[in-house]
Amino acid sequence: MKFDVKKLRFNDQGLLPVIAQDHNSLEVLMLAWMNAEAVQRTVDSGKVTYWSRSRQSFWVKGESSGNTQNLVDLRFDCDQDCILVLVEQNGPACHTNRRSCFYTAVREGDEIELMQPE
Template sequence: MTFDPTTLRYDERGLIPAIAQDHASREVLMLAWMNAEAVARTIETGRVTYWSRSRGAFWVKGESSGHVQRLVELRLDCDRDCLLALVEQTGPACHTNRRSCFYTALRGGDEVEILQPEA
């Protein structure tokens, strides 16, 4: 069956959440948003493409930073309203220069940074 990105369940803004996960380590790297065109571009190019809500424009991960996400596999959840992009990550995924955007843990009621910025 050929995949059609318009069959996904997008929100009222035409967006769907996309979680990026390292394909080898299974570490969750980040969450961003895609629209149907970003999904299609990602599949076509193999470079993960998101929709920037703040800029109102497409955002190819790593285009300016060099911290590229190469798509290994794209998965759909059972409700077709969320995507999981298994990626090969080059450099940090987070704009704070950390490997993952999920670098703050709640431990005993305190926020603890568990990842430091990469050098």
């Protein structure tokens, strides 16, 4: 069956959350947003393309930084309102120059930084 982006359930702003995960290590790298066109661009090009809510424009991951995300697999959840992209991550995923945006944990009530910038 051919994928149809219209089957996805976007929120009132026409967006849905996207979790990026490294396809080898399965490390969760980041969370961002896509609209229908960003989903279709990602599927068509193999380059993960997000929708920037702050800039109100498309954002091909790594276009300016070189820290690209090549699409390995695109999945959506049972409610069709969230996407998981398994990616080949080249360089850090986070704009803070860390491998993952999820570099802070709370352990026994203390905030702990799990990784330093690369």
